[in-house]
Amino acid sequence: MTAEGRIARDRRRFADIVRGHIKKDLRQYVTGSELIGRKGRQLVSIPVPRIELPRLRHGKNGQGQGQGEGQPGGDGQASEGQGNAAAGGEPGQHLLEVELTLEEMAAILGEELELPNIQPRGNARMEVTSRRYTSVSRRGPRSLRHMRRTLKESLKRQISSGTYDPLDPRLVPTADDLRYRASKDVVRPDHAAMILYMMDVSGSMGREQKEIVRLVSFWIDTWLRSQYRSLETRYMVHDAAAKEVDHDTFYRLRESGGTKISSAYALAAELVEAQFPPEEWNVYLFHFSDGDNWSGRDTEKCLGLLRDQLLPSANMFCYGQVKSAYGSGQFMKDLSGALGDDPRVISCEILDRDGILPAIKTFLGKGL
Amino acid sequence: MAAPGQDLLDLQLAVEERARAAGLDVPEIVYEVVDHRQLNEIAAYGGFPVRYPHWRFGMEYDRLIKAHAYGLQRIYELVVNTRPVVAYLLRQNAPVEQKLVMAHVCGHADFFVHNAWFAHTDPNMMDVLASHGARIRALADEHGFEVVEDFIDRVLSIDNLVDPGAMARAAGRPGNAPPLERGASERDVMGHLLLHAPLDDWQHEVLAVLRDEAYYFLPQMLTKIMNEGWASFWHSRLMTSSLLRDAEVVDYADQHSGAMGGEGQMNPYKLGIELFRSIERAHGGELRPLFDARRIHNDLTFVDQVMDPDFCRRHHLGHTPEECAAAKDGLLEQLTNGGQPVIRLLGGGAGDDLELEHCWSGHELKLDHAEQTLRHLGAFWVRPVRLHTRLEGRAVLLTCHDGLVSREYGEMLDEPDARTSGAA
Incomplete structure (x- = not known):
């Protein structure tokens, strides 16, 4: 075997040990809030037991070390602060922190969910x-x-x-x-992609619903960023009226009012037409709501906007319906009924945090 | 990987001619020309791209390429203690850099041949390690990759429990480890396990292989300052006295100062070259005493002998006699037994409990590591394993029984005497 072959194998084995550990706890990383808001090149410290070889060596000991067996602890604690806490309190347990970039995390996520690599559409190029x-x-x-x-x-x-x-x-x-x-x-030239996240912020969407949307959006964002170097992200919120907002507002805003989903789709159509022509851009649209719309007439208007304006310009339209105490969930039924056969339309119901991973897989599993 | 072109071979000839004329004993050196990626790969394997499969080599490679990508660390030279000596040249280096590396490598090669602490190392190490690799791969096929890997993980956690004082006993025999016909010395815990632990045949074989490798790599840990100092002394001397062309002087000065700069007193290149120069100065420029020093010393004895108050003042390690003494003591402490704790066997024939002592030198063992290591020892030994050490000023006995570690505190001890027994 060549040196190259050997190192490739030993790296793979090392990566498998690290990944095996991360995959085991992937659900915790993805459904916990610690990693939110980090950027692709940033390093994430993941404590991995077993990688550090224990030895008789000199070293400082904390005062009053606990007695007894160390439990496998600190699992899933990805934030820097918590990682340190685990190291201090658990004798017998060796946590070496392995540093990964978010991109590498996304790759592991992709591997675990068996997400396909996304094929850029057409000759869309930017620099x-x-x-x-x-x-x-x-x-x-x-x-x-x-x-x-x-x-x-x-x-x-x-x-x-x-x-x-x-x-x-x-x-x-x-x-x-x-x-x-x-x-x-x-x-240098690169394929360009834009993602538009639209969220229903009407009175029926509570804190937990928004947190779920935030988590799904973050991991989708991270995954797509690992696929496209230049990624443009836009955010939009709506109740009875829609407006474009920045990242922070998207995740914090709480309005209370009625819900007209068509307001968001109309604004989205305007935005895409004005700034993201499909010849140059891969366009991904995500909409999250609890499925309660103002009226059947407004839903009709939504389907029309999707069919005639949004879908022709988009690679994909994903609708995530977050379960809330007040939502009827009618919108998803109407959407599937009208456009369920269109391969660009993907809808998915998210009951709670456990639904986050399956939702990501549903949305990105096709690689459009 | 490629053989050097004619220009590099001519350069090698010229450098080695100067080195020999200056008094260095340069054995045959074989250069390989590699790119950064390949150099990092070879470095991850400790210079030998033929070793047994193990994840830590992959981890080390990842660390090296990340350090390289972020500009934290760049490997310039890599030289391997075998006969012929094998050394690597980076393809993208400028000719003046290749010349510098070659002059530096001549110093290392002479050191490998003549330093007493390397006398026991097997000259055919490339072949030895390749056959170790083949054996372990075969055992992994037979007993299962993960089973063998787990066992290797456990052995690696005790591969610092070897006896630097016993190295000379292996000289002139194939392999690197001291022979065990007349038993293992009290510091050779790995050897003791080989003789007396209830191991399966394949486990015995893996342990023997890793013990042999531990003894091969040990002298490099014990002579880091001397080895780099000697190589730097000679590259500096050869380059500035004869090898440099005028147009190369600034480039050379930049590279040389880059290697000598950085982390203060413990940059082994800087400390080593200054210690050798200090001997040279003390003897009015005569080189014989330098050649003698490179033959008989390891880092600990070298620093102990050469570093005097004058040296400390000159290099701003201290100014008053007390500061100088403290700087020297601190350094000697770091160098004792290569910075590793000294562990000694108290008892444990086959069927007995295994009893070990940590020879106190003023520093506690890292407790969580110690307990985990004891569990690994317990897995080899099966019967209880005990380790006498100190914690928070008290005698402590750690006992591993059936995978569980318990701790018994003894009497309060007097203020620790930092220098007792067991220096390498």
Whole structure:
């Protein structure tokens, strides 16, 4: 076997041990609120038992260590604060924190739910910019000073001005000699995607319903971000009227009023038409509500908007119906009845937090 | 991985010619040209891409590529103690960097050949490790991958329980570990388990293989400062006296200072090169005493002998005599037994309980690790395993019986005497 083959196998084994542990607790990570709000490249510390090999070694012990057997503890505690607490209180249990990026978490999620890789539609392209430190500049912060180039400049200057003495080759850089590493923006093409999350914030949607929506949206967001480099996320809330809001408002706002779902779909149609033409964008629409609409007439209007305006521009329309104490759940029945045969329409009922993983699988399982 | 091109071979010839003329004993060196990814792979295996399968190599590789990606760590050189010596060159290095690495490698190679603490290491280690790998793979096929992996995990948690003082006994024999015909020494817990623990044949074989590897890698831990110091002393001397071309001086100075800078007194490159230079200064530039030092010392004895108040003041480790003494004591403590606690066998023939003592040096054992390690020892030994140590100023006896660890506190002890027994 080649060295490459060996390291690939040992990495896989290591990854399996880590992943096995994470998968075991995936439900807790996905249905707990600790990871919400983190970005794709950010590292998440996951405590993994067993990976650190115990040894007789020197080390500090906390005062008054507990007696007895360590229980496998700290499972599923992904936040930094809680991870530390587990390390202090449980002798006999070795928790090595393995650092994963959210992207890697998303990959594990994808693997566990058997999500397909999403195929970008058409030739939709946009450009992404990344920063590379490949050039040299005369100005910059001290931390980016390029010592080698600076000394070379200094040497050139001293030789040309005749002050260089080979027997005492001392280089004293002046302000003019200083050189710094500088960044260049590198532009390359990429597929573009936009996700629009729409949420019913009418009086019947309670705190738990919003939290469930927040969790489903977060993991969908994380998964899609692992598939598309440039991802545009928009948020919209509605009761009897719809408005576009920012991320924070989306998750906090609580209105109370009637519900006209058509207001959201009309605004969505406007937004997509104005800013996200389907030739350039992969468009994903998500709508969460408790299924209570104002009237049958408004539902008719919704179905019309979907059929004529939204679906032709979208890769996918997902409707998640969160169970609430007051919702009738009628909207999902009407939606399935009218558009259930359209492969771009996916609907799913989410009863409680246990429904989050199945909902993600239902929504993203097709890879449209 | 590729053989070096003609330009690198010419460079190698020129560097080694200078090194030999300067008095280094350079054995045959084989260079391989690799990219970063390959170098990280080889480094993850401790220099040998032929070892037995284990997840920790994968974990180490992940750590190395992450450190590389975030710019935290970059491996420049990797040299392996075998005959011929094998060393790796990064493909993208500039010629002046390759020259620097080659001069540095000449220093390491001379050190491997002449330092007394390496005398027992098997010159055919590439083959030895390959055959270890093949044996363990075969055992895993026969007994189940996870069963063997679990056993290896347990052995790895005791592979620091070996005897640096017994290394010389293996010299001139195949393999690296001291022979066991006349029993294991009191520090050689791995050897003692091989002789007396009730193990299955395959477990015995795995333990023997890992003990042999532990003894091979041990001298590298005990001579880190000397080994890097010696290699740095020679690359600096060879480069600045003859190998550098004018146009390369600034680049070289940048790289050299990069390697010497950083984490203060415990950068082994910096500390080592300054200790050798201090001997050179003390003898008016004569090199013979340096060659003698590289032959007989390990880091502990080297620092003990060479670091004097003058050295401490010169390198700002301390200024008053008390500060100098404290800086030296602190360093010696870190270097004793490679920084590992000294563990000694008190008793335990076949059928007895196994009894171990932690020789007190002023530092407690990390308790959760100690208890888990004791459980692993208990799994090998089957009968109860005891470890005498200290916690919070009191004598403590840890006992592992049937996988459960209990703790008995004894009398309050006097203020710990930091330097008692068992220095390597």
